[in-house]
Amino acid sequence: MKLLRAFAICVCMALPVFAFAADPGAPANVQVMDDADEPRGTVLIVTWEEPAEAERPADLQLVGYQILISESGEPFEVASNVYLDEGTEAQIGDLKPWPWPPYFVTLAAVYAPPGLGFHYLVDEDGVVTDTRAVVVHSDPVGPVRPQGHWFNVEYTPILLLALLLCAIIIFTIYSVRGRAEDVYIRPIAGLEAVNDAIGRATEMGQPIVYVSGLSGIGSISTIASMLILGHLTRRSAAYETEILVPCNDPLGMTTEREIVSQAYTEAGKPDAYRPENIFFVTESQFGYVAAVDGIMLREEPAACFYMGYFFAEALILAETGNETGAIQIAGTDADTQLPFFITACDYTLMGEELYAASAYLSRQPLLVAQLRGQDIAKTILAALIVAGAAAATYAAVSTGVLAEAAQRFVEWFAV
Amino acid sequence: MPEVLPATEIFGVSVEIIGVWLAAFLTLAIFSFLYQDNPVYKLAEHIFVGISAGYGVVITWHEAVIPLLINPLFRPEQAGLEAPNYVVLVPGVLGLLMFSRFVPRYDWLSRWPIAFVMGLYSGLTIPSSVQGFLLPQLHATLLPIWPGVEINAWTAVSNFLLVTGVVCTLAYFYFSREHRGALGAVSTVGIFFLMVAFGAGFGNTVMARVSLLIGRVQFLYHDWWFPHVLEPLMQLLGG
Numbered sequence: 044m045k046l047l048r049a050f051a052i053c054v055c056m057a058l059p060v061f062a063f064a065a066d067p068g069a070p071a072n073v074q075v076m077d078d079a080d081e082p083r084g085t086v087l088i089v090t091w092e093e094p095a096e097a098e099r100p101a102d103l104q105l106v107g108y109q110i111l112i113s114e115s116g117e118p119f120e121v122a123s124n125v126y127l128d129e130g131t132e133a134q135i136g137d138l139k140p141w142p143w144p145p146y147f148v149t150l151a152a153v154y155a156p157p158g159l160g161f162h163y164l165v166d167e168d169g170v171v172t173d174t175r176a177v178v179v180h181s182d183p184v185g186p187v188r189p190q191g192h193w194f195n196v197e198y199t200p201i202l203l204l205a206l207l208l209c210a211i212i213i214f215t216i217y218s219v220r221g222r223a224e225d226v227y228i229r230p231i232a233g234l235e236a237v238n239d240a241i242g243r244a245t246e247m248g249q250p251i252v253y254v255s256g257l258s259g260i261g262s263i264s265t266i267a268s269m270l271i272l273g274h275l276t277r278r279s280a281a282y283e284t285e286i287l288v289p290c291n292d293p294l295g296m297t298t299e300r301e302i303v304s305q306a307y308t309e310a311g312k313p314d315a316y317r318p319e320n321i322f323f324v325t326e327s328q329f330g331y332v333a334a335v336d337g338i339m340l341r342e343e344p345a346a347c348f349y350m351g352y353f354f355a356e357a358l359i360l361a362e363t364g365n366e367t368g369a370i371q372i373a374g375t376d377a378d379t380q381l382p383f384f385i386t387a388c389d390y391t392l393m394g395e396e397l398y399a400a401s402a403y404l405s406r407q408p409l410l411v412a413q414l415r416g417q418d419i420a421k422t423i424l425a426a427l428i429v430a431g432a433a434a435a436t437y438a439a440v441s442t443g444v445l446a447e448a449a450q451r452f453v454e455w456f457a458v
Numbered sequence: 459m460p461e462v463l464p465a466t467e468i469f470g471v472s473v474e475i476i477g478v479w480l481a482a483f484l485t486l487a488i489f490s491f492l493y494q495d496n497p498v499y500k501l502a503e504h505i506f507v508g509i510s511a512g513y514g515v516v517i518t519w520h521e522a523v524i525p526l527l528i529n530p531l532f533r534p535e536q537a538g539l540e541a542p543n544y545v546v547l548v549p550g551v552l553g554l555l556m557f558s559r560f561v562p563r564y565d566w567l568s569r570w571p572i573a574f575v576m577g578l579y580s581g582l583t584i585p586s587s588v589q590g591f592l593l594p595q596l597h598a599t600l601l602p603i604w605p606g607v608e609i610n611a612w613t614a615v616s617n618f619l620l621v622t623g624v625v626c627t628l629a630y631f632y633f634s635r636e637h638r639g640a641l642g643a644v645s646t647v648g649i650f651f652l653m654v655a656f657g658a659g660f661g662n663t664v665m666a667r668v669s670l671l672i673g674r675v676q677f678l679y680h681d682w683w684f685p686h687v688l689e690p691l692m693q694l695l696g697g
Contacts, residue, residue, distance in 0.1 A: 263583055266576065294571070379663060424592075432600055432617075
């Protein structure tokens with residue numbers, strides 16, 4: 044039974060092979076091999092020689108080649124068309140990745156009457172449909188299996204750097220545990236003002252508006268923003284100061300409701316939590332901005348917080364908030380929007396200050412340790428930059444083995 | 459089922475003309491916000507928010523739910539498959555769990571898809587940030603800072619400023635040490651570099667915004683005011 048099955052499989056594998064047989068005028072010496080420079084194993088390279096002049100059909104001229112491919116047992120399909128001036132080597136890309144199935148490949152020489160270009164002969168799928176064309180197939184080559192690599196050597200620096208950064212963070216979490224309160228975190232003006240903003244809102248009896256950016260829940264800055272929202276709500280809940288959170292991401296809204304609800308509970312005011320204050324507006328960028336602008340003008344909040352990733356709407360939001368006279372605190376890692384927040388807001392958390400904010404406000408050992416770890420990583424990066432610049436300078440001004448080694452050091456970081 | 463063609467006229471007026479008038483009205487309504495909040499702005503705002511939210515639902519249905527969930531499960535031939543792909547049930551069920559928010563007793567189930575999305579993105583961000591930002595920026599900073607065979611004096615000065623700026627700015631974002639002494643001096647230089655960069659960014663973006671405003675004003679004048687207001691008025695007055 045096993046023998047019969049093996050025979051049947053062999054017949055199926057061979058079927059496409061017999062579908063084409065080389066005729067005079069077919070490309071010669073067709074070879075198919077794995078692209079060794081492509082680590083995913085999704086590219087094959089096909090090389091061939093032009094058909095001999097004597098074998099070509101009379102009154103027709105060679106206009107190009109057609110590469111056909113078949114996954115074992117499947118009919119042949121056009122993989123690509125190669126024009127005559129593109130040489131005698133081509134790639135077949137976008138093949139199936141792991142487990143890298145084997146393929147049969149055949150190459151067809153396409154002949155046409157003089158003056159008729161290759162592109163006139165094929166339909167939109169690349170199949171030669173013009174009856175004036177003559178297509179001569181080579182013998183199928185195969186089975187050829189692309190070779191994928193489990194480890195992409197080119198990406199070694201990425202792996203090492205990621206491992207180094209993770210190791211530093213894990214080490215600092217281990218070393219800081221139990222003494223997070225003792226770790227120094229430099230004052231950040233924008234965060235010092237958070238209490239003032241909450242106090243102002245409480246005194247005025249006006250709400251706080253919190254906008255957590257427009258980059259969705261998957262963005263790191265949104266996650267950082269949500270941590271800040273939790274701390275902010277915990278403090279404002281203690282004074283029962285209302286906080287309005289218009290959302291532009293449904294998933295973000297759900298998460299923010301959870302965070303705010305949790306914060307109210309932790310502040311001992313679960314009854315003061317109003318889920319309708321955290322509401323979805325729209326996913327449209329400017330639709331959202333128009334709505335938030337309207338809310339700010341009508342509700343006249345005492346404080347506005349813009350924390351997260353922002354795009355062109357940054358200035359529109361901050362300007363409107365400024366119009367209402369609210370105290371405004373912004374924080375973003377969108378470097379193109381930072382200038383606008385700096386101009387229009389009272390305080391701005393720049394770049395990584397946004398990530399540091401949650402550690403600064405909460406003093407949670409895990410977050411403080413992360414911050415410490417990031418500082419160590421920054422020191423290493425600064426040292427690498429100085430060493431790399433020195434190596435690049437040495438490689439530029441001198442020659443010899445040392446200069447080559449210096450150049451190799453610099454190039455190691457090129458991915 | 460007969461094909462339904464879009465209307466070209468409404469009450470004898472071309473749809474295009476109605477569109478231009480609507481666009482002009484909504485543009486002016488939004489601009490009226492520059493004066494102060496008013497009912498016309500509120501109308502435009504509510505139209506904008508309502509239409510964009512509704513449009514978002516339709517897009518999600520047609521671009522995500524149908525091609526990524528319904529077709530692979532129930533109409534595999536339309537998804538280019540020979541048999542139903544039951545793997546899509548996993549994201550499908552995760553998505554459906556979000557509806558548990560409507561049942562307070564089981565609303566905790568909605569945390570699963572949120573946890574999945576946040577975990578997935580956090581995991582993806584680490585290697586992609588190292589590959590896409592950290593290493594390319596690091597490599598782009600490793601530059602010769604002294605004139606050599608292929609480096610002229612100006613390039614060397616430019617490279618020196620770049621390397622110094624990056625190191626000093628990094629020092630500014632050092633949080634676990636007091637910014638005093640050498641660290642304080644270096645981070646102060648970093649702040650200068652940041653402010654210069656922000657100034658350049660500000661100017662650049664303001665220019666882009668002004669060009670957007672010009673585009674809008676051109677629309678108002680060329681597409682609406684001149685052909686639909688001024689010209690008919692002139693014809694009416696026999697000009």
